[in-house]
Amino acid sequence: MTMDPPAPLAAAHLFLVGRFACRVGQDDVRLTPTTERVLAFLALARRPVRRHQLAGTLWPDVTDSQALTRLRSALWKVPAAVRASLVEADATTVALHREAAVDLYALDEPAPAGGAGTTHTEAEPAIARGELLPGWCEEWVLVERERHRQLRLHALEDRCARACAQGRYTDALLAGLEAVAQEPLRESAHRRVIEVHLTEGNSAEALAQYESFRTLLRADLGLAPSPAIRALVRPLLGRPAD
Incomplete structure (x- = not known):
């Protein structure tokens, strides 16, 4: 008996410019404010973050043990299918999923080459308007x-x-x-x-x-x-x- 291959993960998209929003597949996902901050921190870090560093930054006023407990709770409150599209984690680090898209990252891409005489066939992608995470x-x-x-x-x-x-x-x-x-x-x-x-x-x-x-x-x-x-x-x- 052969095992069916795992279903592909739904594409995840975080929006940080102008407001915080999360979409997985075609669905807008509502997250707790605490989980929003975890995901925003990971998105801004652009790399895997050690659990102790992440927890200590987000919960500086409690013990290390309490901070790590709050981090685990914030992640496990997200439904498993959604969490799989948003986060990659191991025993020591947490990262935003490598396939997750973030509106902020568009500005990290080099500008297209071209000057006088260059043909232009497609509109350039929009540059997201607004302040990054206003009110934070x-x-x-x-x-x-x-x-x-x-x-x-x-x-x-x-x-x-x-x-x-x-x-x-x-x-x-x-x-x-x-x-x-x-x-x-x-x-x-x-x-x-x-x-x-x-x-x-x-x-x-x-x-x-x-x-x-x-x-x-x-x-x-x-x-x-x-x-x-x-x-x-x-x-x-x-x-x-x-």
């Missing part, structure tokens, strides 16, 4: 939240430049303006938007973007724009850019 105040979240913010800004600016080089000016502006909206005082984001307007031949739009940034920078920080951004608009003026 743990130190291990705060560090990763800032990392995500910086990576997202760079990804948006890179997408803006890439789309502009390919002549996709609407896509370029959407990415550049989203970077500006996320961090209004970030000069490199404004510079990308100005470059798109200049490439399109929209001098008035380029000057308007520059003046908006110059005014905001002076009002908030008492600073003037850098020579690099002033050089972009100087040819449009009959005088040096302020």
